[in-house]
Amino acid sequence: MAEWLYEEGIGETRAALVHKGEILEACIERDGKRAMAGAIVQGRLVRTIIPKRRGIVRLDSGEDALLEPIPPKLAEGATLLAEILRERIAEEGRDKLAKVRIAPPGSKTQSGPTLYQRISATDIPVVLCPAHEPDRLEDHGWSELMEQAMTGEVGTETVSLRLFLTPAMTLIDVDGSLLPAQLGPQGAALAAKVIRRMGITGSIGIDLPTMNNKDERLLAATLFDKHLPLPFERTAVNGFGFLQVIRRRERPSLMEIVQDDPVKTAALALLRRGERHGTGGAVTLTAASAVIDRLAKAKDWIAQLERRRGGPVTLRHDDSFGIASFHAE
Numbered sequence: 001m002a003e004w005l006y007e008e009g010i011g012e013t014r015a016a017l018v019h020k021g022e023i024l025e026a027c028i029e030r031d032g033k034r035a036m037a038g039a040i041v042q043g044r045l046v047r048t049i050i051p052k053r054r055g056i057v058r059l060d061s062g063e064d065a066l067l068e069p070i071p072p073k074l075a076e077g078a079t080l081l082a083e084i085l086r087e088r089i090a091e092e093g094r095d096k097l098a099k100v101r102i103a104p105p106g107s108k109t110q111s112g113p114t115l116y117q118r119i120s121a122t123d124i125p126v127v128l129c130p131a132h133e134p135d136r137l138e139d140h141g142w143s144e145l146m147e148q149a150m151t152g153e154v155g156t157e158t159v160s161l162r163l164f165l166t167p168a169m170t171l172i173d174v175d176g177s178l179l180p181a182q183l184g185p186q187g188a189a190l191a192a193k194v195i196r197r198m199g200i201t202g203s204i205g206i207d208l209p210t211m212n213n214k215d216e217r218l219l220a221a222t223l224f225d226k227h228l229p230l231p232f233e234r235t236a237v238n239g240f241g242f243l244q245v246i247r248r249r250e251r252p253s254l255m256e257i258v259q260d261d262p263v264k265t266a267a268l269a270l271l272r273r274g275e276r277h278g279t280g281g282a283v284t285l286t287a288a289s290a291v292i293d294r295l296a297k298a299k300d301w302i303a304q305l306e307r308r309r310g311g312p313v314t315l316r317h318d319d320s321f322g323i324a325s326f327h328a329e
Contacts, residue, residue: 036112061138169203192227281311
């Protein structure tokens with residue numbers, strides 16, 4: 001039976017929908033003040049980009065958001081009640097602003113649902129995974145999934161994917177040693193699983209190998225549909241093997257979260273390792289200087305780890321480690 005595994009970590013919460021030893025979906029929610037999808041918040045229209053169509057709203061939190069459309073009688077400087085449709089998405093060079101609309105009449109301010117609230121609202125049981133119990137997330141391949149999200153590389157020599165984040169869309173390149181007639185369908189199935197597992201939304205382009213005929217392309221599309229639950233929209237697989245998919249976008253994907261700040265990602269992973277190491281008490285965390293320096297500045301994180309372990313935490317630099325490598329002892 002499928003179940004949600006939920007872990008309240010230091011600096012972030014984590015959840016994975018698992019079934020028969022496999023992670024079907026994975027989510028991370030980082031701590032911090034930001035506009036969360038589903039929230040209704042106060043704001044002020046500070047700039048009009050396209051009259052009556054698009055403008056910039058400054059939320060009470062200080063975060064800017066994109067308002068679309070602009071009500072006809074709303075002038076610059078006016079206050080408003082905004083509903084968060086999409087959270088801020090980190091992108092190279094310039095972030096994609098949160099997207100908002102005018103809240104429905106009669107609405108009151110409210111927070112957006114947390115990760116725990118969202119998974120609890122499903123019909124699937126939620127299992128809490130405290131650090132003193134066996135690491136069920138890791139038993140289902142959590143660390144491997146985090147590495148895939150960071151590198152954008154998934155699969156084997158037979159069928160592999162390379163994923164690329166771009167401002168326009170997430171691109172998935174399918175490659176492997178199989179013949180195109182087998183690689184196309186199997187690559188489409190793996191792409192669908194990874195899209196679901198990493199929470200990839202918005203516009204997605206999948207570059208499959210050029211297949212021999214329409215039947216092979218139809219089989220690839222059918223297997224894609226089998227492994228990615230609705231709702232989504234897609235094109236047919238064209239003669240060049242390209243498939244485009246659109247999924248509703250509310251939050252950043254797993255890839256966007258972990259790649260936004262690789263040092264922070266490594267620091268939080270090390271805290272997770274430190275929390276679960278041994279049976280409590282003192283612990284030494286070793287990692288590259290950039291990771292250790294980040295932890296040294298995050299005194300609240302270290303204090304939480306010391307409380308949870310019941311002992312002191314020592315930080316040790318070792319620049320023979322890469323950013324994603326670390327050790328707890």
